Amino acid sequence: MAKNLISIKNLDVKYITNKKPIHAVKNVSFDIKKGEIFGLVGESGCGKSTVVQSIIRTLNPPAIITNGYIKYDNKDILSLSVSEVRKLRWSQISIVMQSALNALNPVLTIKEQIIDVFITHKGMSKFEAVEKSKVLLELVDINNDRLESYAHELSGGMRQRVVLAIALALTPPLIIMDEPTTALDVIIEREILLKILELRKSLNFTILFITHDLNLLLEFADKIGVMKEGELIEVGITEKIKLGGQKEYTKKLISSIPSASGKRGVEFFPEPNLSIKTGAPMLEMKNINKEYLIGGFFNKKTLHAVKDFSLRIFKGEIIGLVGESGSGKSTIAQLITRLETQTSGSILLNGTDLKRNRSKNVSLGYRKKVQMIFQDPFGSLNNIHNVYHHLSRPIIRHNIVPKRKLEKYIYKLLESVELSPGKLFAKKFPHEMSGGERQRVAIARALSVKPDLVIADEPTSMLDVSIRMDILRILAKLRNEHNVAILFITHDLASARYLADRIIVLQNGKKIEQGISEDLIQSPKELYTKQLIAAASPGWLKNAILEQ
Amino acid sequence: MLKIILISLSIFSIGCETKKERKEERALTIYQENTASWVRNFNPLSTSGTARWPTSCGIYEPLFIYNSMQGEYIPWLCTDYKWEDNNKTLIMYVRENVLWSDKTPFSSEDIAFTFNLKKKHKGLDTRDSWSYLKSVKALNKTTVEFKFSRIYVPGFDAIVGQPIVAKHIWEKIKDPIRFSNPNPVGTGPFTEILRFDNQVWELGKNPNYWQPNKPEVKKLKFPAFPSNEQVTLALISGDLDWAGAFIPAIDRVYAKKNPEFHKYWFSETGHTTFFYTNTMNKVLKDSKIRKAISYAIDRSLVVKVGMYNYTEPAHVTGISGKMAKWHPKDIETKENWVKYNPILSNQIFDDAGYYKNKNGFREDKNGDPLSFDIIVVSGWSDWIRSAQVISQNLKKVGIKAKVKTYDFGAWMSRMQKGEFDMAIGWAEKGTNPFPLYRGMMSSRYIKPIGKDADANWHRFSTAEVDSLLLQFEKTSDKYVIKDILHKLQNIFIDYAPAIPLFAEVSWGECNTTYFTNFPSKKNPYAPLSPNSQLENLMVLVNVKVR
């Protein structure tokens, strides 16, 4: 049995505020053995980052560690003096931070940010440090001429590798990885994880890996700890957790993971409706191109965001539009909602070209027919207005129901998105609700004007895993109740599979493949689609290692 | 820490200031013009009057200097004059043995040249001499003949006051209007520019000056002072020897701090500051009303609040002090409407049919309130204060008078165009009261409202005055002159074309630590104020080193 590398006992962390202190971490204890990959999973705000930052004591004020021990190498980190902590940092424990763009200083070169580690801890000369840095970069497959680059000059994947390289600089026994791949696209995420595993083999370090994505940990970790509201509710080896663990919450998390392979298998989703593709399409996009001009007067560049894109949506249909960031899927949403105008091509609503109808009434009529649900439930509702305001405005504007029936209509609407009692929720302000509740309000708002088409732009990606399925289920239910068409935009092929009748795959602004959902999942034609499916299937990491 | 810094600073400061000038080296340090930095201009003919102060009263010299203290012409570059040809020709006798500072002899040719230069360049003729001159010729080395195109005896003042430039220098100057004459060659007591920086400059004495053993002072020094406050500080701390600044509460601030050396003398110039009432106004055109307004003004309060009691309430004729000698004998029997008498004032208004309404303000027959604006130049604080006092005085007799300040340009334009009800302003000046009464009552200056008038802004005239003025221009007979001036004063008292406020004084301060023999009340050989231009020459020549 391997020794404990680090062991945390009864850790308590509080944030001091003007009012009551916030108890962010409550009585957390766990051990990590040497050579292990320990995964810590939990939803945003559950305290997992606070736990790991306590280990190297980088929590900013107003945080105070109020109880517990962190034993490392027979010493209690929490008893160390400031200079001892500083010595411990990086040489013993290093950290890879969530967003590499934010973790790298924008005004310093990569070189400057690597060499100071060597200079401070190893007392190297500048020249030695630079030489060492070159080796380090090559370790993560980055050409050493990148040393003079700035963070903004690198791609997302490269930045993450650089941050990884910095963490490896002193080959510390323990590396903390705080959501290191969250901001990346699935395929790049895969590459980075493979790289980490490869390096671990050669450099032999222990990993404490933090993520909100349980699916990832199931592939990757040896042991998993589940956190909820500051408490560590369960710790177990991966195999046990995979089977559902012991706690209800863990079970719910496991069951919320959509999968792109195997059977569709989630019982409460209605079957896709494949029978409605008859007659004229409700909305049609014909050969749409969208180019953006970027840069100023003198250095104009064009960005071809959408290339020759066509789409037909019929009444009551759900189409999944799948693509990674930068694939042009959000641009398409903006074109349909007319927040942007296409460079060429035409959009027809019920057979009428939008370009020809520019008068205000027509556009108001269009607004009534096409509605949208945004990705970020915290941003799409205005903090200064309550739920009633958000729902009543479009109803009044489009004159959906007479004034005296307004209140009742709103309450009913809220209840239809499972916010009951409606009367209570109508009075709430956005900041008084959870993310899931907000997103339901947003759905209610989109439905309030009885639209024909709702565009749902990544409606679940900012939500906690455990409630994503609820939102998808509500959307599916509403399609059936209101016979509204939904354009479901997502980067996650698996969730598209659950909701959509048809799926369109986008890459670099181009439609590369489309088809009925199950058909496309079962027998993809394009390599890219295959990669996407592979990355969203259980066991993908092991398969990938095998492939190598 | 702070202590150390301060100590080292003060040591440092001593180090910097050790070279305090020894007594005999001390330059006569003068303040006359407000400025932040000096511009090198010594053109005495400059139309804009922008040359440095001693240019026309130190570097260059005039023919005669009118001494306002003595009321006589002092011969300077000329020794004598005479009128000929029924006042159509003026002969000047030029002083001999005068040298320019470059040792070239001075002669009558220089005088004739100076005047003919002004004829050639109209822009230089700010004294308007060529509107009555026909020719100026040097008859021989020591005589110059001025021929007049029309008889205009008052032109004498302008002619004798003209600073004379050197022909051998100026005949080579192509554009004398724009010429800044950086290295002047003059006949005056101080001609050598020793140093010229933007914050200080020095003027050394003329080695070839024609007055023997004069001046006693070796050099003059002019530091740049941007504000009166700075001047006062400099005077108190002994950095200035002679200044002409308005200093409030001067006894307390300056004189009492060192009674032995800190001296000042605010001498009356004989002129007066006036309160103008526009006679084109339907109410103010009535001389009775103008007198009623005058009765309502408490001049002693105006003088106290506006002028720090540095001057006196004006005489009803508008002239006083050195000019008082022109007063007619029977002046005491005349109506003295500059005396504060609000009861009489109220009565006159009532008699004229302007009654007070229930708010205590007077109305005319149509029920319109009597309401006027007093316009004053913004920033001219003594006038603004005076106007404020007057406004409150008038309120007491039921007249609404609001003080409005305008920037000088806007104020001037309103005055000239006659677009004002009431205003505080200056009057025309001269060696006798003639310019004053001409400016106040001549129809020659009257222009319709909206057109610029050079003088007579309040637009008053009578035929009687016009003919008197014409007579005056043609005579050089002392008795006739006196008689005409008496008549003009009587007319002024009868009609009250403008309301005299207080006598004008000129500011003059000196510090006698290093220099003596400045003019004073006891030794009034000239005004002390360095703002008295030509008369300052006498001071520069006569100041002695202690």
Added chain:
Amino acid sequence: MSNSIRYLTRRLGFYSIAAWAALTLNFFIPRLMPGDPAAIIFARFRGKLTPEAMVALRETFGLTDGPLLIQYFSYIKSMFKGDLGVSIAYFPEPVANIISTGLLWTIFLAGTSLVISFIIGTLLGAIISWKRGGRLDSFLPPFLAFIGAFPYFWLAMLSLYIFGFKLEWFPLRHAYSDDVTVGLNIPFIFSSIYHAILPATTMVLVSLGGWMLSMRNTMITTLGSDYITLARAKGLSSWIVMLKYAARNAILPNFTGFGMALGFVLSGALLTEIIFSYPGQGYLLLQAVRSQDFPLMQGLFMTITLAVLAANWFVDIAILFLDPRTRK
């Protein structure tokens, strides 16, 4: 790097538009104001002029009447030639000469105090944000805000009176002592510095708080960012984290402000120069205004505007070096 050049040319383009706008404003303001400038000028001399003399003088002053548009073009033309006209109050001195007497002094006094106040203020801001909640942090911001709340001239006059007049620690006026020769010699340089201490200190004192607070605020935002946490996690010393990582970033917005302020020093020293009799631009402007010397006024406004624009352009260049993101 060609992108940088393009960026700088673009900024230059903007500055020329701004310069043109200022130039035009400069032309129209005096012409739209009440009163005939020529008449006002001569009224001030209190001279008597024949109409012919008046015409002659108008010509010398350049106050010719004519269609506004033609006047405008000839004005633009002469501005391009650097001909700012002839001053009226200092006639016949060219405006350019007068301005040159004060420009260097203003730049010296106001520039030095700006640089000092920027450096000290920024450093203080960095330090108090670093030691947030400390004694310095709870004392300095309100204290400097209180000092800055006084009218500048009020403090300046008081300090001149106390330190200059009563205690005689500092000279009462001018940029250098009257008994030194102007030029590059030690007494002159020392004298200039000595004379600048009091005015510069008052200027620094009132402006310090602003720099400090804005630095503190940006520092606090910066200190919350991930790269600071990472830098700390790397075990670097506090000084390196504060200066190399935090202050280096936080100074950028402050630096843009510095550019603005650098330009304003030319005009901002107006009150200082009046109170301390400092021979600079500011007082000249006030004097030009008081004596209706609009060629001088226009000239001063023009140089000040150009200085502001030039200063901003230099800041653009500096930021290009300081912030690699702009080089994209």
Added chain:
Amino acid sequence: MNKNSILKRWGRGIIKNKKASFGIYFVSSLIGLSIFGPLFTLDPTAFLGTPLSPPSLEHFFGTNGQGQDVLSQTIAGARQTLLVAFTTGFFVVLVGAFIGGAAGYYGGKIDDFLSLIINVFLVMPGLPLMVILASWLPPGPLTLAGVLILTGWAWNARVIRSQMMSLKGRDFVLAAIISGESNTRIIFVEIMPRMLSLLASSFIGASIYAIGAQVGLEFLGLGDVSTVSWGTNLYWASNDLALLTGSWWTFVPTGLSIALISFSLTLINFGIDEVTNPRLISERNWKKQLPDNTLNNGVTPVVRKNG
């Protein structure tokens, strides 16, 4: 509106904030004094007593160089100075909000054009322009306010523009557009209230600027010195050589009043900043939990009951 609305929360926060509440208390009492004070004091323009007499029972703050009562002049001066200051503050924000708001919201060509104007006004040296304009225009509070607005609006417009730009791309604005709201309603009902703290602190900032600039211009004699305001009080004090005559009472009350009101306004702004940007609150509470002399040294403190 519900008491949980964010605006109400800010409001409560500001009232609870020590700095802001002190500032509000002082500013509002001074406003009250300036409104009602002149009813109880002597006529500030009347020439009452011996000029430059020191404070006495008859004149609490003494008399100035014209024998006017300094106390009533200080109170009456507050009226005009504050009126000009707050008018300027209001219009600077209004103009800034309109131009900056329009530029930020509409973007494109409108933004290009408006931004150009804003930037031109920004780089135009304000003080000289102010001096020149103030000298040419008829002096008085209206001119002062006008000149201050003209030279002061651009900075606010820029700040509001950038805030508007960041807000208009937010999802809640896009959501409002998609739900069919009109632009005016979006700007004024959805966006502007979100900027309320910015607008409020801009208003206060502009008012502070207006007090300073106004007093400065008047001190130079560019205001209407025949009226009573703080600037003219100081102008006359300097005119009467208050310092050299030692009559401190003619300039200290006004100078202090100006300093106190500007300081109070600054404190309100500190408060607004702290309430709406909690990061700025100094970590006093946090410090209280720690042993003495611990400051943020980059290492999270540990305070355990059992050591």
